[in-house]
Amino acid sequence: MSGLLTYLPFFKNKQPPLPELLETDDIIPVHLFDDSAAARGIVLVWTYKFDDVLDPGKLHAALSQLFQMDGWRRFSGRFRYRPDGSLEIHVPNICSEERPAVHFTKEHHDSPMTEHPLAAKLPRPTGQVTTYSGPREFCSLGLGPGTPRNINDFVFSGKPQFCLHVQTFTDGTLVSVTHSHISTDLMGLASILEAWSLVLAGKPEAVAPMVGYREDAFDGLWNPAPKQRHVLADKVLDGWRLKYWGLRSLYDSWRCPDVQSRTLCVPRHTMENIMQEARSHIVVEVDDATSSGSSKPFISEGDVLTAVACRMLAQYHGPGSGRELATIMALDPRSRARSVFRQDAAYVQNSPTNIYFFCRANEALELPLGKLARLVREAIATQAAEEQLKAAASLSLESMRATKMPVIFGDKNMATQFMSNWTKGNLAEKMDFSPAVVRDAAPGLGKSKRGHPVYYHASDPSHNAVLVISSIFVVVGKDYDGNTWFSISLPGKMWSDLMDYLERFA
16 A cells, blocks of 8 residues: 555655666657556566576577567667656667666576575475465565566666566576566567577577557557447446446455465366366257257367356355356457458557456356356357457547546446466467576476476566455466466455365366
8 A cells, every 4th residue: 555655646755866868769659558557557577487497698698689679679668757647668779788678687596496495485286276375475586686666666767678587596497577567468478488589599580570669559459440339338337337336346355355366276187177067068059050060169278267267256245146247358369350460470568458258146156167158258259359359449449548447348336357368378388498508407397398487477566556356367377287377366265165166176
């Protein structure tokens, strides 16, 4: 809460002087959906654990080289405030030791990671459904000296948008990347990791062109105007209804102060059992046109996990509750709106699109898991069509210009949760640091791939956010043993319900 007070005019502290302006800098805009209220409040510290010992200098040199290439040099720029409070980026004409492309720090430990008081506690799979301390407990591992912790730190320090901190041990490496959410979303970060790996491998010519250096590459989602009306246009939450929902959500959060953020690991066999049960609830559909073929409707693992999250939220509100539940799912339009985005280019920005799934609490408890997952799939299929993505982006454009927030759909009394699935980012596979390996992983540590992380998470050191949504499910992805990893924030009762539910399939 104390961090929030600095944003109130009568609590403002005297700010340090801004770094000197250089006439040789290229001044470029921060795109509309990058400078949202939410993005400003989030700094992400990504920590990737490798069982290999890596060369920090090679990692730094490759990332610095990437951020000095055409288009990609946007990320060597520094955030600056304009007189009206909006942001712009000042890109150095030439990067130097005084103004580097990347803020780089490193630390060497002449001991194994297992002897470090904090790194030794990083999660490892146990073969059972297991929870661990959440990513925030390990945030200090990723913060090197001088690493910014909030947007003001970035602006007033004059640091570049990306900070790299590498800690080497005798039995592995921790590679941490810190950036403001203003710089990119998950899929944009995936493009950076892939390009970084290519430069590290000596293949800069293979790096995809970065679109959006100066112009907003997402403009094609709303210009020209969409041809369709959004299917949820009648459920836009605005005006007094939006304020009512926000206040009620804050009250709900206040009533459950025991929100706990943890990392969860679900073994392969447990996920397989959950999927088997869900698919057993799906009725085979007969093709009436030919009367010959039949097939089961498709549901993905992500659909089923979303259905599980809905069931937990419904159980939290009680079996007799008819309250509307809204699950907001982050969705990347880059691969879906093919008339807007080239598939051979990198778009490193923040996406304006989400998918909404609505159901009543009692319905979420009464429906079999597979049928609930099927409804999730139907919502995604409808709202993820290209013209619907454009319609949603167009509505969010109006909302962003008015409130600095994307559009929210739903009812003023709804209970809301957020679901983000990072599996499509495939970060562990795209992050190929094998050219920087100086010592291979020791045998017998479990399945791994040379030069690829065996575990990763993201945390936020700023502590500035007021959570109106206390139920957050993030599917981090699968490791090389097939375990599925999650980063989840839930009230204590929901955690108990979730663990009891998962144990049924263990």
